[in-house]
Amino acid sequence: MASGHRRHFADPHVLLKTQYNGTSNHICDICRSKLAGLMGYRCSACDFDIHEACADYFKQTISFFAHPWHTLTLSRMPSSCDGWVCDLSMEGCPPGDLVYRCTDCLFDVHPLCTLLPQTIRSPLHPRHDLRLVPSVGTCKCGCKELSVWNYVCSCPFKVNIACASGCAPSSGRQSTNSGHHASGSHVSTTAQVSSASQTSSSSSSQSLTVRRSRRSSVAKFLLKTSFHVAVNAATGGLASPVLEVLSAAFS
Structure with a gap:
């Protein structure tokens, strides 16, 4: 070659x-x-x-803490999945986009979302660590109800992924009440992953705009100094080149 x-x-x-x-x-x-x-x-x-x-950096198959039962494979969303969302960030996974998937459980996660630290310190709750877990309730920043996966402290304190950095969430963020993936039979109702909700875009032009803004929100979260450090710690520094290109893309 x-x-x-x-x-x-x-x-x-x-x-x-x-x-x-x-x-x-x-x-x-x-x-x-x-x-x-x-x-x-x-x-x-x-x-x-x-x-x-x-x-x-991004491998064809990975193990991921948010879905420990099966490996996830980086593959394109099929056309039958129009309107589906990432199970962590609740952001759109348009048909044709590359996502990490478990086809048995219909669990989908954006590649960038696999970099989300399992444990962080947020400026909204600097006294204690927050862990990324499935939870319900209201986001403490006052923006809206929580998504499925949120950063949580036993205090209790809960905050959306999009709000954990202390920034307001994107106005284009999808609702969490419109529909669901089919769930695997092994998923616990008390401590494990709930099915992600699905929302269709009203037009292709709106879909493209929302897709870019939502991916941008995840990237900007990862580039916050404290979270950048957490990502490098969790990946042994292997994700550092990815963070560098994200920094260049959003500079």
Whole structure:
């Protein structure tokens, strides 16, 4: 294989190493962040683009604390799943997007959401650690009811993922009451994962705008200094190159 080329499990063709110019509109197919001014890989035949850091870090299959029963596989959302959402962030998973999936349990999570630290310190509750767990109730920032997965302290204190950094949530955030994935029979009703709710976009243009803003909110959460440190600690520093490209994309 020629120097500067590589194969990747997400695309059937050889990918060409590419330095994207500073005005490029290309978006990484894994993290959904900009490639402008960064190094990556491209398949022109499939219009597939990926950051070099994302190609190196995100594996085809992973084990994940939020779904310990099965491994998750990075694959594209099928067309039959229009309107489905990430089970952690409750943000859209449009058909064709790459997500980590358990097809047995219909559990889906955005690649970036697999970087969410299991334990954090939030400026909204600096005295104690918060753990990412399934919970119900009202977000302590006063924005709305909680999603399925939230950062929780035994105080008790509960806050949405989107609000844990101390920032207001995106106005385009989807409702958590419109529908559900089918649940696996092994899921406990007291301490394990509830099915994620589903909401369809009203139009393709609105869907694209919301998709970008929601992915941006997760990326900006990960780039908060204290959470950045938590991600590096949880991954042994392996995710640091991904955080660097996110920082460049949102600078």
